[in-house]
Amino acid sequence: MTDEKKTLIIEGKEVEFTNEPNLLEVIRKAGMSVPTLCYRPDLTSFGACRMCVVDVEYPNGRKMINSSCTMPPEAGIKVHLNTEKVRKIRKMVLELLLANHDRECTTCDKSGNCELQKYAEEYGIKRVKQYAQREEMTPIDDSSCALVRDNNKCILCGACVRACSEHQGLQVLGFANRGSKTVVEPMAGRPLATSECINCGQCAAVCPTGALTINSTQLDEVWNAITNPNKKVVVQFAPSVRVAIGEMFGLEPGVNSTKKINAALRKIGFDLVFDTNFSADLTIMEEAHEFLDRLNNGGKLPLFTSCCPGWVRFLETQHPDMLEHLSSCKSPQGMLGAIIREYVPKYYEDITPENLVSVSIMPCTAKKYEAKREQFKMADGRQEIDYVLTTQELGRMIKGAGIDFKSLEGEEPDSPFGKYTGAATIFGVSGGVAEAAARTAHEVVTGETLKDVEINDMRGTKRVKTVELDLKGTHIKVKIVNTLKEAEKCIREIKEGKADYQLLEVMACPGGCINGGGQPQSCNDSNIKELRAEGLYQDDRDVQFRKSHENPEIKDLYSKHLEKPNSHKAHELLHTTYVNKRNDCYISIGE
DSSP, X not given: OOOOOEEEEETTEEXXXXXXXXXXXXXHHTTOOOOOSSOOTTSOOOOOSOTTEEEEEOTTSXXXXXXXXXXXXXXXXXXXXXXHHHHHHHHHHHHHHHHTSOOOGGGOTTTTSOHHHHHHHHTTOOOOOSSOOOOOOOOOBOOXXXXXXXXXXXXXXXXXXHHHHHHHSOOSEEEESOGGGOXXXXXXXXXXXXXXXXXXXXXXXXXXXXXXXXXXXHHHHHHHHHHOTTOEEEEEEOGGGGGTGGGGXXXXXXXXXXXXXXXXXXXXXXXXXXEHXXXXXXXXXXXXXXHHHHHHHTOOSSEEOOOOHHHHHHHHHHOGGGGGGBOOBOOHHHHHHHHHHHHHHHHOTTOOTTTEEEEEEESOTHHHHHHTOGGGBOTTSOBSSOEEEXXXXXXXXXXXXXXXXXXXXXXXXXXXXXXXXXXXXXXXXXXXXXXXXXXXXXXXXXXXXXXXXOOGGGOSSOSEEEEEEEXXXXXXXEEEEESHHHHHHHHHHHHTTOOOOSEEEEESSTTSGGGOTTSOOOTTOTHHHHHHHHXXXXXXXXXXXXXXXXXXHHHHHIIIIIOSTTOHHHHHHHBOOOOOOGGGSSOOTTX
């Protein structure tokens, strides 16, 4: 594409444009806006909702109403954003959508954060009299522990269909039927739980209404545990939660709220507050040594990272023949869940295995599914982690508790599972796991101190990155991808014998966990991912230690309990197994 600058006129203002994909992006670049329900900058333009229509006047005097999300910018045109005709079209679209919409807004999870609700208010729509109202309600699909699908609130914008296809290469959701009976649903009307859904939540992340939301049934159960005097509730929270939660309280994306989160969780009533960054360091200790063992002793390569539960489910259901490549390490959530169960009752006299309740705060809806894995079940039948809440759900808890998050004085986490290194905090962005592992692997292999710890070629939110490392004669090639559409390409490379890398890091969500399905919605601003990523990179620069093996609490854990990485005890607690689940979902890729 050319970078030649051209100009057009928007509301009387001359605006330059170069390679913007459509007129809507030029309008936004100029600091102006038009409403849109179906447009998402990280997805292909669909032009379904017609809310972004504008009045375009061409140099030859011709005038047209065009949807700005599908129209390429043209030099010399004059664009009017709010003419009478344009506003009339938008109001008609809104009234049609509202007529077919379940308008029980007060009980909707998206109330206050619904784009349809927002535009109805902005355009002053108080009643919908002109069009026939929806009469028949369809059943709500709450079969998935991660997501809830309510077609009564679907506006057929297609954003969820495109997200599933374009990010993950899956077709879990699609359009069915025709005309007024058109719906979005899994193939053959199956419930989400029996579809090939990987629970990533990217469909909910782009949904403008309450048609796809996070399954929040555990929220009340967590409150009940907190208010139960016979329970001791222990909580952990993931790396990327700290750079996103503030957005729900007026802070800028990327602001590090770690200490405010510690304080807020204690005010809510959690008895102990730990940091999943601690177990991210623990993951590196186990995974880096596992990788070096495979590299030196002829193990299955490339080694796949195992932190992302959406990726793990994808392999179990779509490519079970590749499970030998997957690291046996639990994710950081899983590792800390096991550590909390095993050791917190030994460190705190008032906590017993029976009264301990374990809660995780994650950026990811798939973590809800991960916590329910059979492999994470204890001998008494309970799960190692009782409940998983998302960043959004934590925000709701903070608001519900009447806490002024912005004005909170920061607090430190509890010990001994709260201290972390910079290597751990970058887990939340694509490339972070590989970079953290490389820092430790370098010093294990070479015996020399790594002075320049930042591996810039592994950083950023690009979908594919390839990096070659020279560890004093030991050459390692690392491939880093985010979205399963890119991961599928890697699997094909491996199966065809074309892969020349030894380590493959995969995260299902675009950009990594910073853009997880449980994070505050960022679907209308691609830059938010970069701001959140930079927040984690800055945290990496600010902390005392930047390599996982330097964490004093990790050293203490090994010396007192685990002996060394990949020891028998470490494998009992921190490693897991995988299962062929190909027949658990209705349809698989290639069938």
